[in-house]
Amino acid sequence: GIQVEQSPPDLILQEGANSTLRCNFSDSVNNLQWFHQNPWGQLINLFYIPSGTKQNGRLSATTVATERYSLLYISSSQTTDSGVYFCAANTGGFKTIFGAGTRLFVKA
Amino acid sequence: GAVVSQHPSWVICKSGTSVKIECRSLDFQATTMFWYRQFPKQSLMLMATSNEGSKATYEQGVEKDKFLINHASLTLSTLTVTSAHPEDSSFYICSARPWDSTGNTIYFGEGSWLTVV
Numbered sequence: 001g002i003q004v005e006q007s008p009p010d011l012i013l014q015e016g017a018n019s020t021l022r023c024n025f026s027d028s029v030n031n032l033q034w035f036h037q038n039p040w041g042q043l044i045n046l047f048y049i050p051s052g053t054k055q056n057g058r059l060s061a062t063t064v065a066t067e068r069y070s071l072l073y074i075s076s077s078q079t080t081d082s083g084v085y086f087c088a089a090n091t092g093g094f095k096t097i098f099g100a101g102t103r104l105f106v107k108a
Numbered sequence: 109g110a111v112v113s114q115h116p117s118w119v120i121c122k123s124g125t126s127v128k129i130e131c132r133s134l135d136f137q138a139t140t141m142f143w144y145r146q147f148p149k150q151s152l153m154l155m156a157t158s159n160e161g162s163k164a165t166y167e168q169g170v171e172k173d174k175f176l177i178n179h180a181s182l183t184l185s186t187l188t189v190t191s192a193h194p195e196d197s198s199f200y201i202c203s204a205r206p207w208d209s210t211g212n213t214i215y216f217g218e219g220s221w222l223t224v225v
Contacts, residue, residue: 031213041146041199041219048213086151095142096203096214098152 006099021072023087031090114217131202137182138204146199158185192224
């Protein structure tokens with residue numbers, strides 16, 4: 001099956017810094033999603049982005065489907081951005097396969 | 109946007125008992141729902157695909173007699189952890205795809221924390 005790899009696994013930022021999270025996937029996908037999991041476990045969908053670029057406030061994402069990767073940009077990070085960011089690929093049958101996640105901690 | 113609700117959010121049960129977790133699509137119908145399990149500090153692992161009106165499809169390594177899935181209607185799927193043991197303690201989360209969706213949008217529930225003591 002499809003493999004989804006994320007990097008870096010852990011990231012510590014000073015508040016106000018920018019960062020880029022990467023997601024590589026091993027096969028063609030129907031869709032690509034980015035999630036933020038908060039400390040209570042709730043998964044918050046950030047982007048559905050099978051290709052192209054989207055922006056939502058301080059967050060933006062770019063997926064280059066032909067090269068099988070996606071990037072999540074966080075600008076002017078805040079302490080509330082802390083948590084785990086997951087990349088997830090939708091494959092045939094609409095199964096969603098998750099990467100291992102990037103654990104982000106933003107220091108005040 | 110579409111909402112998927114799970115209940116309960118938190119549950120504590122004794123070893124040997126069974127516990128049921130519900131996953132409901134509140135404003136759409138879903139012929140297919142998915143159940144995931146997440147261990148602490150790990151990613152979400154797909155357990156099974158729940159199909160309305162038919163048997164669930166389990167991923168390799170998931171015990172179907174341990175984790176009973178019933179998708180009795182187009183808005184409800186249930187996961188029952190039978191004869192629970194402490195190692196079943198985990199975070200369980202479901203997702204659902206609208207049956208009439210031509211796209212690939214899938215919505216996730218809030219998750220359910222299970223602790224077996």
